[in-house]
Amino acid sequence: MIRVAIIGQGYVGLTISIFASEHFEVVGFDSNQKIINQLSSGISHIEGVDSSLLATRIKNGRYRATANSSEIADCEVIVIAVPTPLTKDRKPDLSYIESACKTIGSNVTKPVLIINESTSFPGTLRNFIKPNIEKFSQRQIEHLYAISPERVDPGRSDFNQKNTPRLYAGLTQEATAKTREFYSKFCDNLVEVSLPEVAEAAKLFENTFRQVNIALVNEFAQIAHSLGLSVYETLDAANTKPYGFMKFTPSAGVGGHCIPVDPTYLAAVAEDHGAPATFIRRANEVNLEMSEYIVRRVATDNGGNLQGKSVLVVGVAYKPNVADVRETAAELVIEHLRNQGAVVSWHDEIVGNWRGESSAPLRGADIAVVVTKHDSVDEKKILACAPYVFDTTGKVSSPHGL
């Protein structure tokens, strides 16, 4: 049976490991020993990856989690699924990819198919991954290189690895063909593009499209409020047009590993090539500014001053029904509330613990600000937790909100 190594066992890597291990023998490599220990005992840390399925795959010998990089040596296919965040000065941070390249280069001694699923800017496969693997290899090996950017949306049940169309392209025709063969085992719809750079750029553009439209609707929410109109009713009215309109809804901002990050990768590569990215940069700013706008509205409604008021932020995950707090808008909302002198706690039982704080009970506050509404949280309890509730989600029928 073909052995596949998947480098990085997070949201993307573990999800793909579970789908791939139905057809292949999968080695899930992660540099975090704690994650490996948990996975090895059959416990999934990712929503949407069922622990009992993980345990079955381990029992059947189809999946093994390891932090020992030498175990990838005899795999025929290697998938890279490591983080691609931003540096402190908000530039693309390829250090995790570089370290994955080092793992591959220093352990793999025969030609294999290497597929990158991590999101990065066009040219990453050709000009960064290939040369870095070659740099770390002890001798020259002709690997096959391909890209297939991941589109998984954690927590989503209608679209998954099997039915989400998957873009792919290799640096050579052989790499393209082998990549198609690999994914065809567990993906129904494969879309070949002519160059890896097209797939890389398409992935960035998909999330930039979302970020720009979210920024537009966030700006529109402010315009609608200033005109005394309901943003939701206006959006529903616009959405009756059967063509040329796609409805996005306002929020406290964007979060997660993709939408706040990927457009910055696109802007960075655009500016490196002398092309403008002003629209993309501004969209990011509008989304970041939403938290300040919301806190200003809350303060205005509460006598213009939040000093000493107890404020409960309801939902701190970046989106409903997941525990993921990466780049969550709740962080900026809390920061602005604290800057105003509010005594802030938060309620999110799915997240549980975050930044050294624990989820507070859903009651007893002067003010509540709903940032994320998980399905499991009762709307009536939210409305009863404080005499003033400001809703940023459109899911809580409070008189105050976006």
Ligand SMILES: NC(=O)c1ccc[n+]([C@@H]2O[C@H](COP(=O)([O-])OP(=O)(O)OC[C@H]3O[C@@H](n4cnc5c(N)ncnc54)[C@H](O)[C@@H]3O)[C@@H](O)[C@H]2O)c1
């Ligand atoms: N999360 C999503 O919804 C999503 C969707 C599409 C694409 N992506 C992209 O996929 C990539 C991975 O994202 P993720 O959400 O799975 O990240 P994640 O943080 O959930 O998981 C990454 C894992 O990689 C491990 N890791 C880091 N460096 C490593 C190394 N050198 N060797 C081995 N393991 C290493 C970490 O310990 C972590 O467990 C990113 O480029 C991201 O932009 C993510």
